[in-house]
Amino acid sequence: MTRNFDQYTKKRLSRYYELARQEAERLRDRKVNSIYQTYPEIKELENKKIQAGIVQIRNKISGFVEQNTFELAEIEQELTKVLNLYNIPLDYMEPDYSCKICHDRGWIGDSYCSCVDRVLIEINQQTNLYLPAPDQTFANFDLNVFSNQKNPVFFQGQLSPQEAMRGLRTIAKRYVNNFHDNPENLYLFGTTGTGKTFLMSCIANELSNKGVNLVFIRAVKLFELMAQRRTLLNSFSPDPEERDLVNRKFDLINKTELLCIDDIGLEAKGLLNTYSDLIVLLDDRYNANLPVIMTGNLKPSELAEDYDERIQSRITGNYQLLMFEGPDLRTQTAKGKMEQSAD
Ligand SMILES: [Zn+2]
Incomplete structure (x- = not known):
């Protein structure tokens, strides 16, 4: 051929x-x-x-x-x-x-x-299913959008959000360069609009360009899929086509070289068993030496209380923790846009 x-x-x-x-x-x-x-x-x-x-x-x-x-x-x-x-x-x-x-x-x-x-x-199925926004790359990374003012509210006034972001960007680039030799787990946490998703997307896009196969999925979507899978498992006569599709998607997520989960929050609260399913997923990947990157707005210390103790122990034990602090860039940009359009 x-x-x-x-x-x-x-x-x-x-x-x-x-x-x-x-x-x-x-x-x-x-x-x-x-x-x-x-x-x-x-x-x-x-x-x-x-x-x-x-x-x-x-x-x-x-x-x-x-x-x-x-x-x-x-x-x-x-x-x-x-x-x-x-x-x-x-x-x-x-x-x-x-x-x-x-x-x-x-x-x-x-x-x-x-x-x-x-x-x-x-490979194509994966590409079409879950990839990060293509424009969120290191090349498009503009440090100037982050405030260079030190503020006691952020990093105890020791670092400006811009200085912190410069450091985080260095860590992210190093992560990409060391990925093949030492694939690590990362947890990027901080309040909304501080650049967590953007930085995770930069890592994902850069690695994807290098041929790494990865899945980038929002936590809500992942939990939906896990709930759907469980319903099908418990059903007496599941639709075989639907079951195959869900299993295929889940298999992809389970076995992909790098799994990026965006915005782990509280959305799964109340969904039966989803935390157990997430723990099984994280453990399977950990045992197979397949890394996970997650973003979330909960501090590691809040994870046990608001989420699940078992998830907290895994994240604090096996993940490198990256803290994001700063004013919400989304409301800032929206404000800027509104002011512009008011002109
Ligand atoms: Zn062959």
């Missing part, structure tokens, strides 16, 4: 496959570890096999007679016996790639694998 994709699509494809392989290998590691824990004799035999292999190589190099080939074969026989005994496949160390043809590389020889079509649909 000779195909030509634009640079951006190529980047996204290669990132997609890289992550798919990593995920398959991560699951393999977990599986192998649990096998070793349950059957220590298997681990012992694998270790012996490695040792015997090393001795064999050494002997070959130094021109020794190969008497230990026999030992290696014996160990392998024993290993096969034990694996069969416990019904463990002999290739248990092979990752379970989702494409058996290309092993999640997207390529066979010098042409694209047929799984590329499925992946493209997935």
